[in-house]
Amino acid sequence: MAMDELAARPKATESTGAADAAETGAGTESVLDTVLTVAAPDLATYPIAPGYRLNVRSAPRTDSRRVRVLPEGSRVTIHCQTPGESVRGPYGRSSIWDKIGPGEYVSDTYVKTGSDGYVAPRCS
Incomplete structure (x- = not known):
């Protein structure tokens, strides 16, 4: 993935399940949240x-x-x-x-x- 693409993506802390639910429908988790959760392991x-x-x-x-x-x-x-x-x-x-x-x-x-x-x- 190119650096430009990474910089353009929102940080995991900028998007919450609750905010996405308000935008996409109650109880619906966005694909971006899923990807960020998997791609952002706990880093020291x-x-x-x-x-x-x-x-x-x-x-x-x-x-x-x-x-x-x-x-x-x-x-x-x-x-x-x-x-x-x-x-x-x-x-x-x-x-x-x-x-x-x-x-x-x-x-x-x-x-x-x-x-x-x-x-x-x-x-x-």
Whole structure:
């Protein structure tokens, strides 16, 4: 599925069975709710390194556009991981980047995953 398609879909929290029932008829669950429930397994969150504000990039390299900055104390959900530019951070040196949202990547060296390797599926 293309990134554009993912970004255009509503988040699971934006659509509830009750809201869908009001739109489609009482007791009717939408197909989108079913798909989102199956496609959105419980994902763990991981803290970013203490004392750091973390740049979120549009691609897995430091010269890509900065999308936003995560404040100190943030936690991230890693949807998948991908190789990218090698970065040195508080948790060592690595070329693993964590995809935390559509078009949003952070260096794994700033995320406390408890591992020097992959902890999530590879991004496709």
